[in-house]
Amino acid sequence: KAGVTQTPRYLIKTRGQQVTLSCSPISGHRSVSWYQQTPGQGLQFLFEYFSETQRNKGNFPGRFSGRQFSNSRSEMNVSTLELGDSALYLCASSLRRSSVSTDTQYFGPGTRLTVL
Amino acid sequence: QKEVEQNSGPLSVPEGAIASLNCTYSDRGSQSFFWYRQYSGKSPELIMFIYSNGDKEDGRFTAQLNKASQYVSLLIRDSQPSDSATYLCAVRGDQGGSEKLVFGKGTKLTVNP
Numbered sequence A: 001k002a003g004v005t006q007t008p009r010y011l012i013k014t015r016g017q018q019v020t021l022s023c024s025p026i027s028g029h030r031s032v033s034w035y036q037q038t039p040g041q042g043l044q045f046l047f048e049y050f051s052e053t054q055r056n057k058g059n060f061p062g063r064f065s066g067r068q069f070s071n072s073r074s075e076m077n078v079s080t081l082e083l084g085d086s087a088l089y090l091c092a093s094s095l096r097r098s099s100v101s102t103d104t105q106y107f108g109p110g111t112r113l114t115v116l
Numbered sequence B: 001q002k003e004v005e006q007n008s009g010p011l012s013v014p015e016g017a018i019a020s021l022n023c024t025y026s027d028r029g030s031q032s033f034f035w036y037r038q039y040s041g042k043s044p045e046l047i048m049f050i051y052s053n054g055d056k057e058d059g060r061f062t063a064q065l066n067k068a069s070q071y072v073s074l075l076i077r078d079s080q081p082s083d084s085a086t087y088l089c090a091v092r093g094d095q096g097g098s099e100k101l102v103f104g105k106g107t108k109l110t111v112n113p
Helices: none
Strands: A005-007 A010-013 A019-024 A031-038 A042-050 A053-057 A064-068 A074-078 A087-094 A111-115 B004-006 B011-014 B019-025 B032-038 B045-050 B054-058 B061-066 B071-076 B085-092 B107-112
Touching: A005 A087, A010 A019, A019 A087, A019 A111, A031 A074, A042 A064, A042 A074, A042 B085, A053 A064, A074 A087, B004 B085, B011 B019, B019 B032, B019 B085, B019 B107, B032 B061, B045 B054, B045 B061, B045 B071, B071 B085
Parallel strands: A010 A111, B011 B107
Antiparallel strands: A005 A019, A019 A074, A031 A042, A031 A087, A042 A053, A064 A074, A087 A111, B004 B019, B019 B071, B032 B045, B032 B085, B054 B061, B061 B071, B085 B107
């Protein structure tokens, strides 16, 4: 079974631009979560989606947004990029059988975003 | 603020030794505990998860959980140079079905041949 895929793998943008990152979960997985990883802050939760609905959101500004499609694929968007947004953005998927159940998360390879 | 604390290391052990990685968490309502391994430049890879107090063994890896002490550990027996990586402890609370994981900042392990 193919793992979580993320595109693009690397991205270079300039301040003020916006960016869209894509995540395709493991086949059959219905839940997608996004995390930001930086050397200083480590891995921090951004948001999670299940059944096309945002279920939880981390402590990030409104410039960070996301969505999930009916095939469970997810995108996240960052508008008005800042230098501090440079990070590895990781997507994780889980099987998740219902809105009240939880499951083990498996990570994709990540998108390395550099903001100049 | 719910926190997960790990010794940043680096932890250095000789090949064949037991590596012991520790993690404490602040949220007493936490229900699920995970260990991920992350090689430099790669994404986190799940090693083990544990939900109940006690020990859980999988090959050379043993996870130990003590909810009363809010402590979880990972033991790696017969450590190999290929085990050299950063080990991330992650905790999921009782958040009404949220998948959110809170991560420690990781312990860097080096296994010397």
